[in-house]
Amino acid sequence: MLRALDIRDLLIIDHLELAFQPGLNVLTGETGAGKSILLDSLGFVLGWRGRAELVRQGAAQGEVIAEFDLGADHPAHAILQEAGLPGGEELVLRRVNTADGRKTAWVNDRRCSGEVLRRLSETLVELHGQHDDRGLLNPRGHRALLDAFASISGLLAQTRTAWGAVAKARKTVQATRAALEAVRAEEEFLRHAVAELDKLDPQVGEDETLDAQRRQMQQAERIRGDIARAYALLSEGAEPSLGEAQRWLEGVEGGDDSGLTAPLSALSRAMVELGEAQDGVQRVLEGLEFNPGDLEDCEARLFEIRALARKYGVQPDELAAHADLLRGKLAALDAGDRDLSDQEAALAQADADYQSLADQLSAARRDNADALDQAVMAELAPLKMERAVFKTLIEPAEAGPEGCDAVAFTVATNPGAPSGPLNKIASGGELSRFLLALKVCLRGDDQSKTLIFDEIDRGVGGATADAVGRRLKSLATSGQVLVVTHSPQVAAQGGFHWRVQKRVAEGITLSEVVPLDTENRVDEIARMVSGDTITPEARAAARALLAS
Structure with a gap:
């Protein structure tokens, strides 16, 4: 207030x-x-x-x-x-x-x-x-006024909730479709890439291991010839010469003080060291033995791994994870079709639930529109507009949170006259009375x-x-x-x-605004009756109006 x-x-x-x-x-x-x-x-x-x-x-x-x-x-x-x-x-x-x-x-x-x-x-x-376009003359508010008259706030709330469920389900379907379309656009590439990566089956750390093996084999290939020649010299030239020299010296050693004891001991030790050297070099040679085809295979796989890494824009160690990512996209594509089907079914159900409530809402509006029309017509009779026709027009409209109806209050000032919007059909005095009759009926609680x-x-x-x-x-x-x-x-x-x-x-x-007591009210109403000159008759009429 x-x-x-x-x-x-x-x-x-x-x-x-x-x-x-x-x-x-x-x-x-x-x-x-x-x-x-x-x-x-x-x-x-x-x-x-x-x-x-x-x-x-x-x-x-x-x-x-x-x-x-x-x-x-x-x-x-x-x-x-x-x-x-x-x-x-x-x-x-x-x-x-x-x-x-x-x-x-x-x-x-x-x-x-x-x-x-x-x-x-x-x-x-x-x-x-x-001239008010904020209230009853605004057709955009007529549906809400009819709903208030019909007291269908509960059904209206259910319809809004159902509309929200439809909107949410539709958004989910649209998102899934967009995602599937994006994946389908690269499906051929995905399947080729996954097949290519699966065939190669790269492992984490494999690039580093292959590179080390390749370097080792390349190095072995370079040094093995030199070591083999050295081994040949140790085996074929040094040992016979040392052995023959040792035999000649032992043959001429004649006494304890010949001076050859120390050289002979040295030759004996040299023979032992020479044997150890031969064994060591032999072991190295055996370790450097490999199949030349192994180097070719190692280099081929290493180059293939690195080529795929460049192709997919990742590091070699990331190829396995990238393959898993592409497989996931393919799996999502396959599962997405099933999800989309389920989501479309949920959308259809939500839409059916909404439409059922919207239909109930439309029926309630039509029933109460008739009641409102009769109530307004009953109010128009005492307002000297008993020949006027008031009609609540309900037409189909685009679906929304408050149903599928467009509501407009129309009038015809005389039977047989064309009906139309309140503010375009009624004259000034008629319009005032229509608005008052409407407000009396729509006031509610x-x-x-x-x-x-x-x-x-x-x-x-x-x-x-x-x-x-x-x-x-x-x-x-x-x-x-x-x-x-x-x-x-x-x-x-x-x-x-x-x-x-x-x-x-x-x-x-x-x-200025002056509050009026009883006598001043009489004078003011008398002025309204007779004009500037207030007569006794006008005062009497004013008192009669106040008394009534």
């Missing part, structure tokens, strides 16, 4: 403080007195887009403060929490507009954006008028918003205006309604009455 509105230095308002009440609040006054300025000021603090220049001439800035009472379950609490703003039972909105056009907003003394104000406003205030009707009674009078006033009063029974009106019949139904008027102070025209 809107509890208070404080306006400073906006347009022709220097300072106004208004304290609103539950029930029907009525604002009256002559044309041009400033009633629309009040709505502009309220729209400004709520973040609505309106006039570009609001600051009163000569003032540095304009300011509006709006105070609202919030119930414990008011939807504004969720917005405050999401925006990180302080909450509570009281909500204070403040917005400042400087003379150079800068705008700054606060919520409960915390800075916030205009977008947050607009989101809050959708939960706080509902404006209805002949939602009393969280302050309803504002801006001259919704324009173009009607007499008994029709009285019927309008009584319905506005009915809407305000358990909530708050603000009405800007020129109709005495509507004004008389108000529980609280303010007069908007102009005054001139020091040559400057200003707008």
